[in-house]
Amino acid sequence: MRRGTRGLAATATALALSIGMAGCGGSPSKQKTGEVIIAFPSDVDTIDPHQFRSVAAYGVVGNIYGTLLQEDYAAPADGTHEPTGRNTPYLAKSATWNGDRTVLTFELRADAVFADGSPLKSEDVVYSLQRALSDVGYASAVGSWLNVKDPEKDIVAKSDSLVELHVTHYSALIEQFLTFQIFPILDKSAAKAAAAKDDPWSAKFFAKQATGSGPYTVQSMTQDEGVVLKKNRRFTASNLSGAAETIQIKSMPDPQQAYLALQKGAVDLVTGLTPDIAQAVSKDKGLELYDLAYSDIVYIGMNNKDPLLKDVRVRRAISYLMPYDALRKDVMKGYAGAAYGAVPHPMKDALDDTGRRVAYGTNPEAARKLLAEAGVSPGELTLTLSVPTTEVSLRQSAVFIQSALAKSGIKVELNEMSEADFNSNLGKMQMYIDSWYSWGQDSVYQMFFLLKSGLFTNYTNFANKKVDGLLERAMATTDAAERRSLSHQAQQIVIDEAPWAFLFTRNTLIGARRGVSGITHSNDANLRFDKLRVTQ
Numbered sequence: 001m002r003r004g005t006r007g008l009a010a011t012a013t014a015l016a017l018s019i020g021m022a023g024c025g026g027s028p029s030k031q032k033t034g035e036v037i038i039a040f041p042s043d044v045d046t047i048d049p050h051q052f053r054s055v056a057a058y059g060v061v062g063n064i065y066g067t068l069l070q071e072d073y074a075a076p077a078d079g080t081h082e083p084t085g086r087n088t089p090y091l092a093k094s095a096t097w098n099g100d101r102t103v104l105t106f107e108l109r110a111d112a113v114f115a116d117g118s119p120l121k122s123e124d125v126v127y128s129l130q131r132a133l134s135d136v137g138y139a140s141a142v143g144s145w146l147n148v149k150d151p152e153k154d155i156v157a158k159s160d161s162l163v164e165l166h167v168t169h170y171s172a173l174i175e176q177f178l179t180f181q182i183f184p185i186l187d188k189s190a191a192k193a194a195a196a197k198d199d200p201w202s203a204k205f206f207a208k209q210a211t212g213s214g215p216y217t218v219q220s221m222t223q224d225e226g227v228v229l230k231k232n233r234r235f236t237a238s239n240l241s242g243a244a245e246t247i248q249i250k251s252m253p254d255p256q257q258a259y260l261a262l263q264k265g266a267v268d269l270v271t272g273l274t275p276d277i278a279q280a281v282s283k284d285k286g287l288e289l290y291d292l293a294y295s296d297i298v299y300i301g302m303n304n305k306d307p308l309l310k311d312v313r314v315r316r317a318i319s320y321l322m323p324y325d326a327l328r329k330d331v332m333k334g335y336a337g338a339a340y341g342a343v344p345h346p347m348k349d350a351l352d353d354t355g356r357r358v359a360y361g362t363n364p365e366a367a368r369k370l371l372a373e374a375g376v377s378p379g380e381l382t383l384t385l386s387v388p389t390t391e392v393s394l395r396q397s398a399v400f401i402q403s404a405l406a407k408s409g410i411k412v413e414l415n416e417m418s419e420a421d422f423n424s425n426l427g428k429m430q431m432y433i434d435s436w437y438s439w440g441q442d443s444v445y446q447m448f449f450l451l452k453s454g455l456f457t458n459y460t461n462f463a464n465k466k467v468d469g470l471l472e473r474a475m476a477t478t479d480a481a482e483r484r485s486l487s488h489q490a491q492q493i494v495i496d497e498a499p500w501a502f503l504f505t506r507n508t509l510i511g512a513r514r515g516v517s518g519i520t521h522s523n524d525a526n527l528r529f530d531k532l533r534v535t536q
Contacts (some may be wrong), residue, residue, distance in 0.1 A: 013073035034245040036516070036532050039252040039261060041272040042136050044227050047218070048206040049184045050137030055272060056249055058181070060227055063247070063529045065184030066213040068092040068106055068125065069175055071523055073531075074136060080290060081531055089173045091120065091185055091213060101170035101478075106163045111236045114187050116214035122157035127188035129165070136201035139182040145445065145475075146174055154395035167173045170478050171447040176440050180524060187211030215530040216242055226250040229529070243530045248481040255307035255392075259511070262287060266518050268534060271527070274392050275333035280513040282505055290510040290519045293355070295347040295446075296437035297339050298327075298397065300385070300501035301460045306430050308383065313374040315498040319360035320367035322501050330397045337508055341495040342447060349443040349487045353493075359495045359502045364408050386415040386432040387423040394433050397503065401433070426459040434459075435506060439524040443487045444474045451494055462499035 022354040040056035047053075049061050070090035076457040080460035089095055092106040112120040133151040146168035148154045154166035167174065177183065186206070194205035210218050215238060216229040229247040231240055250267060252258040258270045259277050263284065273281065273289075282289040302309045302318065309315055328336040337345060340352035341359045351357075371381070383405075387398040395416065402412040417425070426432070438446040448471050449455060453463040467490050495502075508525050518531040 004321075026047065027042070035248065036244040036246075036269065036529070036534055037248040037250060037252050037267040037411075038181045038269040038271065039267045040226075041253050041257040041258070041519070042226055043251040043253075043256065044221065044249060045208055046207045048137065048222075049182055049186075049209070049515060050132055050139045051203075052138055056227075056251065058524075059271070059526050060218075060229065060249060062181040062214075062524065062526045063216045063229065064210050064214045064218060065179065065181060065186070066091045066215075066235070067179055067183055067185065067440060069095060069178045070237075071179045073520065076517060076519075076531075077197060079288070079512075079519055080292070081518065081520045081528070083310050083521060083523060087179050090179075091236045095175065097170070102167055103305070104165040104174065105158075106164070106165070108161045109237065110161070112213075113234050115217040115232045115234060116187075117234060118187065118189070119160075119186060120187075121160045121212060122163045122187045123160075124185055126155050126157050127191065128184060128186045128490075131186065131191075132183050132199050133444075135202055136203055140280045141449075142177065142180070142182060145171070145177055147171055169476065171475075172480070173440070173442060173445065176442075176523070180439055181526070185213045187213075192506055208498045215243065224251060238530055240530055241303050242533055244532060244534065246355070247529045247532075258295065262511050265513060266349070268513050269527075269532075271513040273511050275331070275335050276507070278457045278509040279333050279334055285513055288509075288512045288514055288516070290512065291335055292508040292510070292519075292521050293337060293346060294437060294505065294525055295344050295350070295441050296435055296505055296506045296508070296525070297342070297344050298336075298394065298433070299339070299342075300401070300503065301429075301432045301434060302501070303428075303430050303460055304463070304499055305461045307383065309430070311374045311513070312497055313370040313500075314376060316360070317367040317370040317374070317376075318405070318410070319498050319501040320363045320370070321405050321408050321410070322360070322362060322503060323400050324358055324362055324503065326400055327397050328504050332399060332504060332506065335507045337505040337507070339500055339504050342451060342500060343443040343487070343491050344505045347438075347441040347443055347446065349484045351488055351491050355505075360498070362404075373374075379411075381409070382411040382413065383525050384413045384415050386417055386422065386429045388419050388426070388434075389416045390419050391435075393506070394435070398433050429449055432459070433503075437525060441523060443491065443493075444471060444483065447459045447471055447487070447490055447494065448475070450469065451499065462494075462497070464497060 019144045020339050036174045042054040044057045045054045063479040072084045072088045083339045093109045094107045130151045132139045135295045156164045190211045191202045194202040215235045217232045218228040219228040227249040231245050255274050255277050261267045263271050281287045302315050324332045337355040338358045340357040345355035347351045401418040405412050449457045453468050470486045477483050515535045518533045520528040
């Protein structure tokens with residue numbers, strides 16, 4: 001699942017000013033412990049859990065709705081809740097498989113209610129899962145991984161508190177996916193009341209209204225400013241005794257503004273820090289930097305149907321010319337890992353279990369030989385590299401790459417595009433620089449969406465029948481060792497075919513005032529607001 005991390009519209013001047021103020025060491029003013037204020041680099045555009053949305057909107061939706069299961073966390077270490085790799089009942093009291101693991105039965109909590117006090121029943125669960133698997137939004141593409149053949153027949157309410165999920169075959173991903181915020185529990189009666197002939201799934205209603213089933217409820221929403229959430233006192237799935245009474249979500253697309261607000265104590269947390277500002281936060285004695293490693297890969301996508309890029313030798317040559325060390329050190333300031341293929345560390349079943357291996361090192365001589373074999377003479381190749389203007393680190397990376405390829409006689413023309421234009425042209429561009437993060441960090445899931453033939457998210461038009469077959473077999477098997485082996489084979493073919501240049505992985509960077517703890521290193525890279533604590 002693609003994470004909308006763009007939106008940091010910072011200028012070089014603003015970044016330089018931020019760094020210059022890094023050593024100021026201003027003492028943040030103390031906040032009331034009953035309130036946590038969080039700055040996001042975007043506005044909350046929609047709170048419909050089944051629509052693509054902004055970073056801030058994902059942050060909100062994951063906290064106003066509850067799911068049947070939840071990712072489990074270990075006790076916080078250094079203020080961070082780390083995942084245990086287990087999924088536990090949340091709005092469900094229990095989740096039990098039958099003997100051949102084709103039916104998963106959920107028993108709902110007896111005390112589960114919506115924020116308005118109405119009881120949460122099995123009919124709400126059935127409606128919610130069927131809506132997620134419908135054509136109302138993008139979640140249906142992810143929902144196929146639940147192995148549900150017919151949502152109308154296979155999701156069944158057996159009583160007010162029992163729900164059966166019938167699947168074609170077992171997969172460990174089923175339970176993990178049901179922890180994702182795209183499978184929240186909505187109030188069926190409220191949804192039906194808002195439905196219309198041209199809007200059967202109440203999309204207009206859910207865009208701005210919430211039938212809360214999570215630890216927080218929406219108190220107010222103001223466009224271009226933010227959202228105020230209030231603790232849901234009727235929520236019983238977790239202990240909210242130490243949680244903040246209110247959470248303020250502020251839209252701060254300018255990273256300099258967000259950093260200054262953090263220094264002054266006007267906000268408690270800033271998400272989506274740029275590497276430059278992360279460095280400044282790390283040097284400020286009044287602030288804390290949370291540097292969380294994820295498999296959020298930044299890559300150069302090469303259109304495999306383009307006449308100049310169809311030859312694998314050309315793609316490999318380009319991969320050998322990338323300035324990998326400079327990108328990690330100078331652009332990302334060290335807040336990045338190596339990317340060994342399309343499934344980088346720390347993703348499950350990655351070929352690299354260290355985070356230090358690279359698929360193609362910088363090797364101009366190897367590149368020269370490959371280009372000569374492909375019949376490409378020095379100075380003959382001119383390519384266009386598209387980049388979204390809203391991504392500072394991607395724009396900076398593109399400049400480094402342009403310079404590196406020029407030294408080997410390849411001219412690269414940079415095409416800076418608006419976010420909307422960039423997204424609408426994915427799949428058509430000759431080369432582009434982008435990032436992708438898959439919730440759950442599963443290798444087969446990652447390759448399926450980005451590299452399987454014919455999928456709309458396969459933006460490089462890569463097509464390899466052997467990879468397709470390996471992924472299909474990996475999806476079907478219930479044997480973990482076999483799945484890992486199939487994944488490894490597919491990963492190696494992708495590395496050899498070089499549909500991408502695998503640049504680096506980006507860490508998630510969060511700045512906080514001293515005394516703020518409870519950061520969650522979650523599989524969807526979103527904060528769990530009920531775990532946040534302010535001690536001063």
